[in-house]
Amino acid sequence: MASVQKYFDSFHGKIRLGLFDEEDTLRDKRRIVREKLLANLPDVFKKHNEKNLVPTFRDQGSYAMRTGTRPLDGDFDIDQGVYFETSTTDYPDPVVLKERVYEALNGHTKRVEIRRPCVTVFYKDGYHVDLAIYSCAAANADKKDYLAMGKVGSEEKYRVWQESDPTTLTTKLFERFDGDETGRKQYRRAIRFMKRWKDVNFVSNGHSAPRGIGLTINANSYFQPRYNTTTFVLDDLTALHELSKEMLSAFTSTWVSTEWKFVRWLSAKLLVTPFNDVYEKMTSKQMESFETKLTELRDTLKKAIDEVDTRKACQLLRNVFGDDFEVPDESETARATPAPVSTHSQSA
Amino acid sequence: MAGSYDGEWLAAVVTGFGLTEVAVLPASVSGTVWVRASALVEQQPVELRVGLSVDFPAELPVVRLHPWDALGVQPHITAGKGTVCYQDNEGLLLDQDQPEGLVSWALEHALAELAKGVRGENRTDFTEEFEASWLALPSKVVLHNVADVPQQACELNVIWRTNSEAYVAADANQVLSFLQFDRLGKYTMQQAIFLPLPAGSYIEPPRPDQAFWTAAELRQWLAPGLNLLSAKERRALLEGRHQHGIIVVSLPRPSQGVALFALRYQSTTDDHPLLPGIDAKLWPLQLLRLERSYLVPRGGGQNTLVGKRILLIGCGAVGGRLAHDLVQSGVLDLTLVDDDLHASDNTFRHVLGYPRKGFVAKVTALRDELRMKYPYVQVTSVKSTIQSAYRAGKITWNDYDLVIAATGNPTIELWLNAQLHQPGIRVAALFTWLEAYGIGGHALLTHVGQPGCLRCLYTDPDASQLLNRAAFAQAGQKFSMSLAGCSARHTPYGSLDATRTAELAARLALRSLVGREHDAPLLSWKGDPTDFLAAGFHLAPRYQASEEQLFRNRYLYVAPTCPVCGSNVPAND
Incomplete structure (x- = not known):
């Protein structure tokens, strides 16, 4: 096995959000959106003769989970939960509340749009902020948070308050690694690697690519940390190979009633209500392509494991992870004569 | 509330308890308040004296039998004064908010003890407490x-x-x-x-x-x-x-x-x-x-540490404390090897403090210190490096039950590790060291003929130089600090870091000596990295592991390809 861990480290450094200005920019946009909402909402509610509601904010999505990756197309996003202390019965049509948010922000940027799960604020520079609008637990009789679903013009059946608990989801996705910081760190890396693999290998329109949250849930089910038991140095290559292997063996033949046939299917069930499969919108064809590409990934990782030449191994990995995976020069991997003198940190 | 527990108060409580003919006696010079009272012990009327010292209720009341031999000679009654030892004071917590309760509790227990004496039930206590009576x-x-x-x-x-x-x-x-x-x-x-x-x-x-x-x-x-x-x-x-x-x-x-x-x-x-x-x-x-x-304390069960011989190489901050820890645990036969002088630079981290007797050899100073403090200890000192002591024939490995190296010098310790894995060696070896700025310390035990040794830590196919895989500091950094030019270089760490490392090593040494550890564990403790990081240094991934994980993995560092103990090395008979 070649020693490619160093190159996984620099690859991870390139794809993770946080080391670059982008994250600061995202934080700034999030702050501005929050401020605008707080400033403009009172007038909006007043105009509609409704009780003024002051929202509270909670980060969610990959930003909150710290599993974000730099998008290939430069379209950075941040998910923001906006919680209103109002019950689902006060606003039987959830789209009305989304319209109030829309109204408070419209004109603020290039474009604001009500989408089915959120209100999205687009910026010229390719950033956008997704605002998920909630009726918060404190206001509801059953003490549960509800997400406002639906957009203007949707049929009534698509305008619903959907029970949703992203905070608990984050907790559940990470509690597996309590007491194993090294494992948790590698778990986050594996999620990022899989998301970048998805961005590189799938076209992003519609549901042709597996969703990032789906890959995250898969990693929660099938990822096992792999690191040296003495040095705690990570072995990402083996961990990813085993993750892809486990995911592939979790594909089962499932009856899809809409297509009236059995299809090979990998599910990614949400760990909180509504416990649905986040891949449910994918077609059997899309799922088939998912399995094919995952098989390619697994086989490539295996080849990289068997490859003794570090350069060649990195070239294989670049094929599946894209150009951000560095291939070292010949000179860099040439085995140097061991240095006869090294420094140490010991005393007694 | 001193003073509130006077004779009247005590008399009322004693009466309330059920004793008769209660009367207040003059307080003693030290301020102890006294009452006398009559009680029945196994139908025999006796006179008791109950006293409260000025520290009551932070102290139990005194109960005395008067005269002391009124019930014959009994255990738990001091001859002459007649103080009834109704309870061992150690390990008791007194509820000072219940002063009446304390008096009643004392009387109850004292009367029960006296009754036992009359019935002859505690006669063997005389034998138990014979030295106190004598x-x-x-x-x-x-x-x-x-x-x-x-x-x-x-x-x-x-x-x-x-x-x-x-x-x-x-x-x-x-x-x-x-x-x-x-x-x-x-x-x-x-x-x-x-x-x-x-x-x-x-x-x-x-x-x-x-x-x-x-x-x-x-x-x-x-x-x-x-x-x-x-x-x-x-x-x-x-x-x-x-x-x-x-x-x-x-x-x-x-x-x-x-x-x-x-x-x-x-x-x-x-x-x-x-x-x-x-x-x-x-x-x-x-x-x-x-x-x-x-x-001398027992090592575990029998006096299994008596007669155990230890060779301690390195008498610095860790070695000096280790020597003390071992002796205090009952190891009485030590041979110390170090060629260094006990110098003033080390004053605040060496167990010997400031060298008031001039710059003598560390081994001599440490031997004298141990002999001054501890009876029966036998300390041999060899002022020399371990290599030249070995070459000169002053050291024979198999004379010892355990060789401990605390030199802080991995070059020498790797040499020693190889020596102690030669065929014919019977002694176990323990290596211990600490890391810069107190980020942690380590101890590794090894036995000849068994996998797991110091060289395993330096066996890594991916490394292009010798690197200690147990290190919490990232490889390739330079730590030694110069106080005054080349002559006085040292790696920064504190006395407490040395103490903690010595304790870890001492516990492992004792476990090995009494036969509770036959394997080759690598034990590590983790310290606060604040100073280390502030000085601009970087931690190795190993530091991120919890101490529990490190402990769980303590046997897993063994390198099958280790040139000293690995499977390709011919086994020792």
């Missing part, structure tokens, strides 16, 4: 006992260095090993006989307010031991001229161990007073127990 007897001299308590009757010697300094010992060497002197100087020697009593023997302690035993009484109490003497022992110990002498007796305690007591005699007929019909004058002697088996 202490109440008047005696002019205290004999220091340094003799290991023999199992059989035998002769012992009393070695008088001065009129007031005397030792009970098998011989003068035993006194020397206690005193840690090179020579004993002038002394006189007096013969003594030692007589063990069999388990279950009972002796009523002599009353301090009455004449001491007669020779006939002595023979009567010691009869169980005397009857066990063989004719040969009897002849050897008791016959011949015995005008005056000393008798040391061991009385097995019901719980564990023995009580020791001694007495002096002057025979009227020059015959031994333990022979029938011989009359003699007897005086009790106090005995201070200083024998090795009494003072």
Whole structure:
């Protein structure tokens, strides 16, 4: 096995959000959106003769989970939960509340749009902020948070308050690694690697690519940390190979009633209500392509494991992870004569 | 609230408890408040005195029987004063908000103890507490006992260095090993006989307010031991001229161990007073127990650490503390190897502090310190590097039960590790070191012929140089700090870091010595990285692991390809 861990480290450094200005920019946009909402909402509610509601904010999505990756197309996003202390019965049509948010922000940027799960604020520079609008637990009789679903013009059946608990989801996705910081760190890396693999290998329109949250849930089910038991140095290559292997063996033949046939299917069930499969919108064809590409990934990782030449191994990995995976020069991997003198940190 | 618990208050509480004829007595000079009261113990009316010291209710009340022998001689009643020892004060927490409760509790327990005495239920407690009763007897001299308590009757010697300094010992060497002197100087020697009593023997302690035993009484109490003497022992110990002498007796305690007591005699007929019909004058002697088996802590179960020999290489901050820790745990035979001088730079992190006697060798200073502090310890010092001591034949590895290296020098320790994995070696080895700025410390135990050794930590196919895989500091950084140019380089760490590392190593050493660790663990502790990081250094991924994970993985560092202990190395027979 070649020693490619160093190159996984620099690859991870390139794809993770946080080391670059982008994250600061995202934080700034999030702050501005929050401020605008707080400033403009009172007038909006007043105009509609409704009780003024002051929202509270909670980060969610990959930003909150710290599993974000730099998008290939430069379209950075941040998910923001906006919680209103109002019950689902006060606003039987959830789209009305989304319209109030829309109204408070419209004109603020290039474009604001009500989408089915959120209100999205687009910026010229390719950033956008997704605002998920909630009726918060404190206001509801059953003490549960509800997400406002639906957009203007949707049929009534698509305008619903959907029970949703992203905070608990984050907790559940990470509690597996309590007491194993090294494992948790590698778990986050594996999620990022899989998301970048998805961005590189799938076209992003519609549901042709597996969703990032789906890959995250898969990693929660099938990822096992792999690191040296003495040095705690990570072995990402083996961990990813085993993750892809486990995911592939979790594909089962499932009856899809809409297509009236059995299809090979990998599910990614949400760990909180509504416990649905986040891949449910994918077609059997899309799922088939998912399995094919995952098989390619697994086989490539295996080849990289068997490859003794570090350069060649990195070239294989670049094929599946894209150009951000560095291939070292010949000179860099040439085995140097061991240095006869090294420094140490010991005393007694 | 001092002062609020006066005689009136106490009298009311004692009356409330149910005692009769309660009356307030004058307080003592020290401020203790006293009342007297009548009580019934097993239908016998007695007079009690109850006292509250000025520290009450932070202290239990005193309960006394008056007069002390009103119920005969009993355990747990001090002769003379009559204080009833109704409870061991250690380990008790008193609720100071319940002063009445404390008085009632004390009376209840004291009366119960007295009742037990009357019924004869606590008679064996006399044997248990025999030494305490003996202490109440008047005696002019205290004999220091340094003799290991023999199992059989035998002769012992009393070695008088001065009129007031005397030792009970098998011989003068035993006194020397206690005193840690090179020579004993002038002394006189007096013969003594030692007589063990069999388990279950009972002796009523002599009353301090009455004449001491007669020779006939002595023979009567010691009869169980005397009857066990063989004719040969009897002849050897008791016959011949015995005008005056000393008798040391061991009385097995019901719980564990023995009580020791001694007495002096002057025979009227020059015959031994333990022979029938011989009359003699007897005086009790106090005995201070200083024998090795009494003072030295046990390593676990039996005295398994006695006789264990340790070679300690490196007497710096870690080695110096380690030596102390080992001795305090009962390891008494140490050989110290270090070629360094004990210098002033180290004052605040070396266990020896400032070198007031001038810059002597660390091994010498440490040996002297240990001998000054601890009786019986045997320390050999070798001022030399371990390599030259070995070359000169001063060190033979198999002479020791454990070799400990605390040099802070991995080059030397890797050499040592290879030496101690040579065929024919029988000794286990322990390596210990700490890391810069107190980010952690480590201890590794290794046994010849078994996988797992120091070289395993430096065996890594991916590394292009020798790197310690246990390190918490990222490889390739330079830590030594210069205080004053090249002559005084040191790696920054504190005294507490050295102490913690020494403790980790000492515990591992002891586990190995008593046979509780046969494997080759790597143990590590993690410290606060703040100073380390502030100085601009970087941590290795290993630091991120929890101490629990590190402990769980303690055997997993073994490298199959290790050139010293790996599977391709021929096994040692």
